[in-house]
Amino acid sequence: MPIIEIIQSHFASYFASKSGKPPFGSYKKIQGWLTPVEALGLRYVASQLTENARVLEIGSWKGKSTFCIAHGLSNGTIECIDPFNADGESQSKSVYDNEKGEEDLLMQFKNNLTIVNDKIQIIPHKGYSNEFVGKIPAVDFLFIDGDHSIEGCTFDFDNFENIVKQGGYLAFHDYHPKRKEVGPTHVIEQIVSKNRNYTWKYRFDSLVVFKKVNS
Numbered sequence: 001m002p003i004i005e006i007i008q009s010h011f012a013s014y015f016a017s018k019s020g021k022p023p024f025g026s027y028k029k030i031q032g033w034l035t036p037v038e039a040l041g042l043r044y045v046a047s048q049l050t051e052n053a054r055v056l057e058i059g060s061w062k063g064k065s066t067f068c069i070a071h072g073l074s075n076g077t078i079e080c081i082d083p084f085n086a087d088g089e090s091q092s093k094s095v096y097d098n099e100k101g102e103e104d105l106l107m108q109f110k111n112n113l114t115i116v117n118d119k120i121q122i123i124p125h126k127g128y129s130n131e132f133v134g135k136i137p138a139v140d141f142l143f144i145d146g147d148h149s150i151e152g153c154t155f156d157f158d159n160f161e162n163i164v165k166q167g168g169y170l171a172f173h174d175y176h177p178k179r180k181e182v183g184p185t186h187v188i189e190q191i192v193s194k195n196r197n198y199t200w201k202y203r204f205d206s207l208v209v210f211k212k213v214n215s
């Protein structure tokens with residue numbers, strides 16, 4: 001893990017607001033579940049992408065991870081699929097209900113991202129991932145953090161991995177090796193790790209990043 005580069009980029013962005021970017025530390029004001037290492041990891045992966053990168057995020061909630069990805073990009077587009085209604089698989093429903101707050105979630109998402117540099121286009125798609133299969137163009141980075149059930153996470157991998165470009169990145173949040181019942185753990189260990197098109201690249205706490213390679 002290139003920890004030195006990550007730390008350097010973190011401090012650089014904290015103290016020098018380059019290219020009109022807000023301080024990276026602003027991500028902490030957005031409610032969500034990323035640890036600081038995961039937040040930096042997402043930013044780092046995005047910073048490895050080329051100009052005019054395209055990103056798809058499945059599961060955006062209030063935009064914390066979206067902000068981190070946007071901060072790493074120099075320019076490009078992030079498409080974000082989420083029902084923005086605090087819905088999710090049964091294990092997460094009560095957590096989402098407790099954390100959603102009074103204001104409409106899509107409005108909170110948009111408000112949290114107003115500070116993002118205008119070179120980054122953020123396109124929210126209100127709905128479930130199954131409504132967008134075949135509708136999203138090829139991406140340089142696919143981040144899966146939506147339905148955390150085994151069925152839901154498998155569905156997202158099976159139906160969206162084909163849009164990841166060769167050399168692009170695929171990441172999952174919530175990898176817990178001791179919890180085999182968690183969707184991302186299952187998909188990472190039983191499906192992606194056995195797929196020769198993907199090579200394990202980084203782990204940042206529970207964020208696991210693969211790179212798509214020629215098999």
Ligand SMILES: C[S@@+](CC[C@H](N)C(=O)[O-])C[C@H]1O[C@@H](n2cnc3c(N)ncnc32)[C@H](O)[C@@H]1O
Nearest residue numbers: 032059060061064065082087088128129146147
């Ligand atoms: C853990 S939260 C995402 C957190 C966000 N990535 C962050 O780090 O700030 C999971 C989100 O996925 C959404 N979700 C659940 N099932 C989904 C599905 N089938 N398609 C898209 N989003 C889904 C939930 O509504 C919730 O907003």
